[in-house]
Amino acid sequence: MxxxxxxxxxxxxxxxxxxxxxxxxxxxxxxxxxxxxxxxxxxxxxxxxxxxxxxxxxxxxxxxxxxxxxxxxxxxxxxxxxxxxxxxxxxxxxxxxxxxxxxxxxxxxxxxxxxxxxxxxxxxxxxxxxxxxxxxxxxxxxxxxxxxxxxxxxxxxxxxxxxxxxxxxxxxxxxxxxxxxxxxxxxxxxxxxxxxxxxxxxLTEEYKNQIKAEFTGLWFKRFVLGEWVAAEGAIYDMWDPAKHTIAWDDLPRMREYLCVAIDYGTTNPTVAGILAISAETDGFGKPTPRLFLVDEWTYDSKQSQAKLTDHELSRRLREWLDAGGHTPIDTFPPMRPRYTILDPSAASFRVQLAQDGLMSTQADNEVLYGIRTVASLLGAGKLLIARPTEANPERGCPRFIQEAPSYAWDPEATKKGEDKPIKVADHAMDESRYGIVTTENLWRPHIKLAA
Missing domain, CATH: 3.40.50.300 (P-loop containing nucleotide triphosphate hydrolases)
Known part of the structure; x- marks a missing residue:
């Protein structure tokens, strides 16, 4: 036949x-x-x-x-x-x-x-x-x-x-x-x-115009125009604090804390961030969930002038998690992150966390796929970052907000035909990417992105 x-x-x-x-x-x-x-x-x-x-x-x-x-x-x-x-x-x-x-x-x-x-x-x-x-x-x-x-x-x-x-x-x-x-x-x-x-x-003209408005720069050329173009300049060139951040005090009720994701460092900072999916609805009661980076913890050995052992680092991280209150809306029982997602290179810290009763999942570290996914979420307005407020200056994700505008493509790698970020001041960029991509199967059924 x-x-x-x-x-x-x-x-x-x-x-x-x-x-x-x-x-x-x-x-x-x-x-x-x-x-x-x-x-x-x-x-x-x-x-x-x-x-x-x-x-x-x-x-x-x-x-x-x-x-x-x-x-x-x-x-x-x-x-x-x-x-x-x-x-x-x-x-x-x-x-x-x-x-x-x-x-x-x-x-x-x-x-x-x-x-x-x-x-x-x-x-x-x-x-x-x-x-x-x-x-x-x-x-x-x-x-x-x-x-x-x-x-x-x-x-x-x-x-x-x-x-x-x-x-x-x-x-x-x-x-x-x-x-x-x-x-x-x-x-x-x-x-x-x-x-x-x-x-x-x-597609209606209205929808096409919406898609065109969601992306800029590299992502507009690739996602909207369909052009095969080299990466240069800012990675998240659509980043706008007015659009992509929310005051910590104004965070909505969360459906679930998906994970705490950790970028592990010894001489570099260790950064952990909590990713959540909201329980938001529209005026008709239809679910309209978004992803939120709600809270962040950092230990910087250079700034503190003291290098911690894995045991001590684990203790401090767990104390931060156990303290709770990671969103302004209390829940009962208190929410905890469903998963702990850890930098795949942090073998010794993974062992220490396990010894301390905190089992971790190795992060999906496919960098370009992760960057593209985060860019799509930002472009569609489906990812918001909590920022500290005067009433709660220790809450939110200030490191992410600081790193996002300067997160850039490596021009030397681009000359070689490769898409790679510059590995400077990228710890919150890495941990957030770990969390978003590794839990993708949990949030994707609720948050649709154009593909």
Whole structure:
């Protein structure tokens, strides 16, 4: 059985496909098909539709769905596929439980793989892949992607993948997509389609203008214009204390303290911050939660002129946590952070905390993914930082507020084609990123971001 010619009649459930979506749907018949461009541009939905069309006809190997984590696969791939509003009756033919290793699509078994570090390419070994769907290719390690291509050995194997733009020196652009853009490009078996906000016919002008207003600088060029541009200047160039901070006294009631996240230092400061999700609602009682960095603790050995042992540092951190009162609205029983998220390099401190009865989770330290996630939250107004007040000068997150405007891309790394922050005065930037990314599976179901 061979895959039929693709019809472009609107699919039941998907009311309208724009010209670029229809074009990519008809043309995506080669070995590797990449749908790239701006957020909310319609690339994900059409790529999923094309993937569905290929599922029944995949033969000679397994079918895989790959994302940074299985949680992101559920959120970005399976939730849309199981939505009747998007895929009509076909939604009932996709079955997946979050974080499960396999799914069922149109009666076929589909393997769901997370690829959040270079070591994860080992999970591909031994597989013969007939069909692959890759969510957000640029956050997949190059080693994993290379291994995947090598596993696509059946004659008619196909890959469908999406991505937002990154640096022009990113391996996906430098080694693959740039060769497609050259006159007489030599990359056979590959096609790509570029999407902008205007390529999504389902967006109103009001919504598109809202998206455009949420980002500036680098993030506007990448997320809105869909340009592959190098990073330079301030990392969070949308940072505005008037928009992104809230007086500690004005913090809303919190639904949950998600975590306390810790950036550990010996000669450098140790910084801990509490991340919470609010219990806010709109005028109709509909939940409208946001993330808040509500409180912060720092020990700076240089400033104090005394280096603490891990034991003493643990004691002081626990005393701060046990003191409670980390938001102005008291709760009963008093809330404590659900998780303790620790700098992955802090092995000795992790042991000490465990000995003291505080079990910790190693932080997800994928720097660029974390920065992009924080930038998206700030741009969408979904992350606010508590600032100290005259009545409560010891509360809030003053170090984050101090570091955010000066957190910058390293120009020397940019010259080499890499996106890296300058490692100066970034301790609150690191701990907040640890907390936000490592607890992403907890807050993502409640806080939607454009992708």
């Amino acid at each position: 061979t895959e039929p010619e693709i019809e472009v009649d609107p699919h039941e459930g998907i009311t309208t496909l724009g010209p670029q979506q229809l074009r990519s749907l008809k043309e995506s018949k080669v070995r590797v098909n990449v749908f790239e461009g701006a957020i909310r541009s319609g690339k994900t939905i059409v790529s999923l539709l094309r993937f569905l069309m290929a599922v029944l006809f995949a033969k000679g190997g397994v079918i895989v769905v790959i994302a940074r984590t299985r949680d992101s696969a559920y959120r970005n791939v399976f939730e849309p596929l199981m939505s009747p509003a998007l895929f009509g009756p076909l939604a009932k033919l996709t079955h997946y439980t979050a974080n499960a290793p396999t799914a069922r699509i149109l009666g076929r078994t589909v393997h769901v793989l997370g690829a959040n570090d270079a070591k994860s390419e080992k999970v591909l070994r031994g597989l013969t892949v007939a069909l692959a769907y890759v969510d957000e290719i640029t956050v997949i390690p190059e080693e994993f992607f290379t291994q995947l291509l090598g596993r696509m050995s059946p004659p008619k194997a196909k890959l469908f993948g999406t991505t937002n733009p990154d640096s022009p020196a990113h391996w996906l652009m430098a080694k693959f997509l740039s060769r497609l853009k050259q006159v007489g490009g030599d990359l056979k078996g590959w096609r790509s389609w570029h999407f902008t906000l205007d390529d999504n016919p389902g």
